[in-house]
Amino acid sequence: MSAVAALNVTASIAPMLARQSYAEFVKLFRVPAFSVTSIVLPSMFYAFIGLGQASEPLYPGSSVTFGAYFLASMALYGVANVMVLGFGISLANERGQKQDLLMKSTPLPAPVFFTAKAASALAIALISIIVLGLFAAVVAGVQLSASQWLTLGWRAMLCSIPFIGLGFALGYLAGPNSAPAVTNLIYLPTAFASGLFFPLRLLPHFLQQIAPYLPLYRAAQLVWDSVGARTEGGSITTDWFYMGAYAVAFFLIALWAYRRDQGRKFN
């Protein structure tokens, strides 16, 4: 009995997860099309739109500056961008190149693979927030209290989690050629419609009607709230509830898409 058990061993999970996470990270990081857009783009948008009016009040009489408000907007845009594009496009590409085939024959458990992918994307999301925060503080002179910086950081990171599910789903639903177009088509308009680039009141009326149901809008309220600039009267409990519901929905879709893909290839 013990001899049999000794023969039938598998590798331990922790080193496997560490190696896999490292590999997933460098795979993303070494693609400039991804890493530069993920890490630099939010700061660039900030420079174009936020820098000129960073120290002005958000609206006449407000104690919050436009610089702080737009920092929160771009932080969220950046992290969600990493999740949706990072997963959506890289997963679709990996499937296109049949990288999943060889992996399937190894004893790598699927949950380790997905955890590593999520961890690597979270790491890049964190880098994008830090770069943006430094840019806003140093170049634009945005001043927040220590607790505001921290709250903004962890809320943005936590809000990115539902978008991991959305990214997974898109990665398994989109083809390798259509993935960049599909993910951008879904992500960019919703970022606009959620008020991340322009205040909602400047958007067409019908978008203002839809916006409160969009996941990015709910996430935006949470990060704006962390710098004292939420744009609607609701509570953060409601916002978190929405985020949780979106997370469940997106991960269920992702699971369904994953199973569908596996069934086609490996049945």
Added chain:
Amino acid sequence: MSAPAVELVNVSKRYGEVHALDDVTLAIQPGEVVAMLGPNGAGKTTSISLMLGMRNPTSGTARLFGMDPKDLRARSRIGVMLQESGVPGMLRVEEIVDLFRSYYPAPLSRSEAIQMAGLEAKAHSLVKDLSGGQHQRLYLALAVCGNPDALFLDEPTVGMDVEGRRRFLEEIGELAAKGRTVVLTTHYLEEADQLAKRIIVINHGRVIADSSPAAIKARVAGKRITFSTTAPPEESQLAGLRLSSRQIEDHRVRLLTNEPEEVLRELFRRGVEIQNLEVAGADLEEAFLAMTHDDVAP
């Protein structure tokens, strides 16, 4: 008494209407070196996929070291080279080898695995910068890095040059000599002959022969004699010749035989008119057809 390394019991596999495998039963014992030989589309890759648990049989059972092939304990004991599988281009050779080593409980050292594949000079290169042959060697490194008990190689030498193929077959031969189980698919008889102690011939999803290379060669390694005539040869002129198949269409005659010299001598002696004579190695497809024919014939 250890379980067979690989076992297929009454395994059939259908893809929609296509019968890829039809009631195949076979066992491969630990330490055996087995070649699965057959033309394209014969069911070789499907067999390997079922052995590895990458596909599910439509009916029947596949076992790997006595376990469900999907069992991670079984998968921890194998190394695999697949056709047309991709690897991440943005990792360095040493990084992906380390990654794959981390999947296995008792892997080789990184340098051992890279050395076995002859990739020492490319260890720091990104995978995307490797040539086709180097890619193939990287797959070998990934297959052996877990120090597996059994290796599964699906058409491993496709795309290799002559020198690369020779070196590759030597490496596999050394692994086999160390007692590893090796299962490889190929459509080259020489390759199967050089490596394997046992050849399983598959065609149209069925095992049509399972024996030693010598026995298979005697049946397969024929020559094709082709010539044209003004008048088709009469039955009496071909009677008694040792042919494994013959085909006569108008003025074109195709004969398969293991003794081309003997057959030709006899044809000339009998006064058969022969023009545009060609003698060539029979391709496997023809040889398999002849073998399948043999099997059905009483």
